[in-house]
Amino acid sequence: MTDTNAFEIFLVAPPGLEPVLADEARAAGFATPTTCPGGVTIHGDWSEIWRANLTLRGATRVLVRLGSFRAFHLAQLDKRARKFPWGEVLRSDMPVRVEAVCKRSKIYHHRAAAQRVEKAIAEELGATISKNAALVLKVRIDDNLVTISLDTSGESLHKRGYKTATGKAPMRETLAALFLKAAGYDGHEPVLDPMCGSGTFLIEAAEMSVGLLPGRARHFAFEHLASFDAETFAKMKAAAEGTTPEGPPRFFGSDRNAGAIANSRQNADAAGITPLTRFTEGSISDLQRPNITPGLVIVNPPYGGRIGNKKLLFALYGTLGKVLLERFAGWRVAIITSDGGLAKATGLPFLPPGPPVDHGGTKVKLYQTAKLS
Known part of the structure; x- marks a missing residue:
């Protein structure tokens, strides 16, 4: 060996x-x-x-x-x-x-x-x-x-151990965390998701901001090995613990679906980061800029291969881009989608997109902007 x-x-x-x-x-x-x-x-x-x-x-x-x-x-x-x-x-x-x-x-x-x-x-x-x-x-x-x-993991590491409520086509926590990092999120800026679903992006970002461990609430396969030392592992967890989450909110989610908002609140509560978050029911056209330092807007909108008819989505993407350009000067935008035409429909000044990434059998890319003017 x-x-x-x-x-x-x-x-x-x-x-x-x-x-x-x-x-x-x-x-x-x-x-x-x-x-x-x-x-x-x-x-x-x-x-x-x-x-x-x-x-x-x-x-x-x-x-x-x-x-x-x-x-x-x-x-x-x-x-x-x-x-x-x-x-x-x-x-x-x-x-x-x-x-x-x-x-x-x-x-x-x-x-x-x-x-x-x-x-x-x-x-x-x-x-x-x-x-x-x-x-x-x-x-x-x-x-x-x-x-x-x-x-050594056992269940996939995207299963953090506390998320109980999910909606259609949920973003895996591991994938959300990597997209946040690819979009330049470092844990210090506000984050807004205007189609938040079950709140995955915002919960991951909030945990990153206060140093909460992704694996703190679950068990691992290595705990059943001859090499495992429970006392040493417990000390490792204690030494790496982050700070206690305290408001005011810095992570904002909205969704037109009331069930999605309920799921987001339930998941944020289970993760212990409720004071950092604010979830509101509303459409894209109702989206308002938070009274806070500009940060990152990240969104995983529906796309034809995932949910719904792609032809009906161009107006949604157009509205999203229009709202962000009019109301979110100083913010950066990151959109995950499988279709470059839908991304273009936003009218946002995207940088060259990232590489294709598998998301539930669909190849998606990260499209992001510099700070909007």
């Missing part, structure tokens, strides 16, 4: 936003963030793995590379899997499941490969194999090199 003081750790990211996650990891003091397709590689010990899960807002999952070996046929895979030091990481009393991928290798049957590793773990360690296990080992066989990694 790899030296436990220098694990290779893979932070899964939405393709297209890997550099933004690398910037977040770098700012948080993680060692050697390096982008690659689908994520960011860093290095560190188990405490860094815990910290990545607990503190990084943009990572979808945190995988740790446990080790690798060559295997050219199933019998060799079986033999070498039995010699792998499973007991250094896994506990015999915790169920586990194995997922395998085979590429360009003499071992080409991924299910057979997974079964061999599962059998080795069951017979050498004594752990139960279960398809419902929270602990997931990922075996990748590429060019006859077997690489064994462990998903």
Whole structure:
């Protein structure tokens, strides 16, 4: 197994936003963030793995590379899997499941490969194999090199542990956090979302502003590992706690749907940041500029591939752009949409858009402006 003081750790990211996650990891003091397709590689010990899960807002999952070996046929895979030091990481009393991928290798049957590793773990360690296990080992066989990694997160990290109310096509918290960072949000300026849905952008921004940990209210798969130290982890959480959220509001959400506003308020309350937020029911044409220093308007409007008929949306985008240009001088605008024509319909002076990013099976881009004049 790899030296436990220098694990290779893979932070899964939405393709297209890997550099933004690398910037977040770098700012948080993680060692050697390096982008690659689908994520960011860093290095560190188990405490860094815990910290990545607990503190990084943009990572979808945190995988740790446990080790690798060559295997050219199933019998060799079986033999070498039995010699792998499973007991250094896994506990015999915790169920586990194995997922395998085979590429360009003499071992080409991924299910057979997974079964061999599962059998080795069951017979050498004594752990139960279960398809419902929270602990997931990922075996990748590429060019006859077997690489064994462990998903240390469990449920996707966008599941913060407190959001209970969602509407149509919700933005995942991890994706919202990365779009906020890509739009230049640093935690110090007001944020307004005029189509706030369940409030994801505003709750993420508010938490960032006071240093609330994204993983503070949930559990992780690594808590079931042999390497886990509950006392040390508790101290880590306590040491990283942010400040108590206090008003006046700096994060403003509106939506024409009363149910969306109720959801936003419920989620903000569950997150503990209600004093920082203000949610009001209203249409785009009713939108008013808050009496506060200019900041960021960020919005994920409906688009044809997501909700509704695209032809009916041009007027909505036009109204949004007109209102922002007339009432929000000094504010920056960031819009997430799948359609460049809809973005153009706003009449806003957008900079070149960001890369395509998958959002629920639809490719979207971030369009943003400099400060409006």
